[in-house]
Amino acid sequence: MSEFAEIEKKWQQRWKESGIFRVKEDHDKKKYYCLEMYPYPSGKLHMGHLRNYSIGDSFARYKRMNGFNVLYPMGYDSFGLPAENAAIKNQSHPEDWTTKMIAQMREQQEQLGLSYDWDRMVSSIDEEYYRWDQWIFLKMLEKGLAYRKEAPINWCEKCHTVLANEQVINSSCWRCESKVQVKNLEQWFFKITAYAEELLSDIKKLEGWPERVKLMQENWIGRSEGTLINFKLKRTGEIMPIFTTRVDTLWGVTFMVFAPEHPKVMELVKGTEYEERVKRFIDRIVIQDKFQRTDDTKEKEGMFIGEYAINPVTGDEVPIYIANFVLLEYGTGFIMAVPAHDQRDFEFAKKYQVPIKVVISPDTHELHPARMAVAFIEDGKIINSDEAFNGVPNREVIPEIQKWLEKKGLGKKTVQYKLRDWLISRQRFWGTPIPVIYCDHCGIVPVPEKELPVRLPRKAKFSGQGNPLASNEEFVTCFCPVCKSPARRETDTMDTFVNSSWYFLRYTDNKNQKQIFDRDKARYWMPVDQYIGGIEHAVLHLLYARFYTKFLRDMGIAVVDEPFTNLLCQGMVIKDGKKMSKSLGNVVDPGEIIEKYSADTARVFMLFAAMPEKELEWNDKGVEGSFRFLKRVYHLVEENMEGHAKELSNKDRFIISKMHSTIGKVTMHIEKMHFSLAIGELMQYTSAVYKYKEGTINKEVYDECAATLALLISPFAPHLAEEMWEKLGKKGFISIAHWPKADLSKIDKKAEAGEEIVSSVTADIIKVQELAKIKQAKKITLIIAAEWKYDFIRELKDRMESTRDLSVILKEIMATELKRYGEEIVKAVPSFIKDPSKLPEEVLDQQTESNLLQDNKETLAQEFKAEIIILKAEESREGKAKNAYPGKPAILIE
């Protein structure tokens, strides 16, 4: 156990007692809502959690110290399968296990010194929480956004239970290993597709989100514009619409394909010679689709089903197939196939010898179906189609064909989404009960609002067979709220993503028993300013949460369009190049690290080792390094330093300057969430303070330096910082102290401190200590490159407008240079334009500039008390003049 263990315990205790992290709405202060994705309470923190919380807490602390009213809460996504499994194993209730796990989890989080407002904790298994899940469900139902539909589930006949996808291993039940069947069941859906358009178009509002997440959501929603075309079945005359984005190829259709699981298929082959074969094919493909998607499904497989369809524009009869490559979920599950112009259709047609008809011709040559090796998918001119369209480029003709079809009543323009409605039914116990009742007379009846919540029963049997809720008569039996006759309750529970779709709103008012939350409170806190979590939620959770926010807004309850302003997706923690996982045996337990070093060490390492969004390679040695660094920081305040000298020496001025520039840089890095760079900066600063400490010091200066270090490090290593703060004799908690502000003038002063320091290009701040040497300089040479060009010309031009005196301009430039010498963050010469080619030729005549410079040479020499050498730009790459270039003079001291 390290020397920090006691310190950490002490401050955790004090934070708890003082309640400094509790917040409430305060309209005089700017709010900041910092949120981490609430965890599933597995009972044990892993490295991913540690990383997530290290990032979030540091940022929350930083914002708090900057005067924001920071909402930083924590909660638990506590419904879910593991609890149910534990219940079966231990013959207990899932609640017991879950409660225990939450307690464990929270204890570990407290050990990390995270500055949560624990009073705002939210847990989805809490009745007062899930009643509002049910309430939202009722609202969805009311608005027609919750509905029932048949959907397939994985069924284990032996266990008599529904399996989640993760419980299906190699298409077998994970418990009994019997083959899993696919069954259709009436289940509940949320109509997220009703919001597809807005969910898509609002992505562009999410400026603070990573591009890749936005892209994933865009692809997930998958909007495509196309045409719905009414094909007819030959035998029955029934109209079967199909969706296509390539209506321009309509005349090239030579066959049609159904998704194998399309209900129409069995209907069509019933009683025909094809029935048996088709059935066998479907059985095989459906399983494949479910469980062996990664297998050789690339091979196109299909079968003719003995039926024909009629092309509405040509009247052609084309054969209908079923094939593995057509999906029921997308479009209408029935497609028109144009082998000449679609690669998949082409491969299929070749394999099953279906004719190929070319309807788009390239400009360069003629296509012959028999000689084609691949489909022609590029653009060209329409041929072999309706006279009205032949000869026209195919892309241009699409809207015309759409109009034409519409007029004839054969089809219409439509928009299609990949996004599917959200299946929320789960046939399990440990979830939010869906609040509806089935009555023989009244049908589906919502549970009246005042009867919420529909509670999960305390008494339940967990045998592993079926849904314990369904076999619980006490739960199931009820009376119809409308006609009062005996009825039965819905026994499906909701997907846990439902619970997590609005928890961030509940944090704003977690104790409200009358409403889901108070509107004013939500209005104060929302939206979440910074959301932090894993990339694995890029689509599901983050999309559902957006959907919920929009729905609640439309209900007049929530107050924002989008819930999360800034999103940070942290990278994975890996070890030996692989993801940490139990099966690989490369798991490092954060608990051990905390035990061995300290929570602060673990946090600092997590932040220092990699940028938040990058992968973080676990490295034991690196942890050592972080630990050593913190010890060094801490030992700065342990000894009681003696100091003299009231007058500030150069040494004092140097460390003060270093301090202020460090404040500036650390602040900037944290703002950008570049924690590793901020910590790196602190490491350098710490070394500088150590150096300063040697020899004579100014006690006041030293204390200020130490206090500043404590402040700057406090977001990352809060316990240590508090301890330092106390040792320095400061009052109150550092956690709520003011973040220091960089005093730029102090930085300048240091530069000025050596008026004689003129800048040697390679000098860095430490070398300033060698100023004495420079003082004795005999000769100062100023080397100026004369060929002013590009962006520098522009800068010159701007300046020339106010003054024609080059020496004044150069003086300004020198001043900037000097400022840089004081480690000013700003770059000396801003690059005005990126693209030099955009500069008008006549901006400034270069020759004139050179002359101007020559003319002013004498003045400059006097001005700077230096010898002036003027070079051509090319010359500036050589020898001593290497560091002189247009825009930046070099100064040599001899």
Added chain:
RNA sequence: GAGGGGGUGCCGGAGCGGUCAAACGGGACAGGUUUAGGCCCUGUUGGCUUAGUGCCUACGCGUGUUCAAAUCACGUCCCCCUCACCA
């Protein structure tokens, strides 16, 4: 296949037109402390050189833009991630 992100010194990892032989950490080596080791401290860590210094070679590979490229553009090779037979 589509989309995204990357290739930097012994390693991890910053930098993203000129203060770059490249931050910071780790490792290695040398020295100090120590009976010794550990901890800790100091220094070195591409090559050749100087009294200070300077030169050459280097940021996957190639070409280009520029007075100037690790940084920008184009091409090329390799790696990672996400979605994936989307009609």
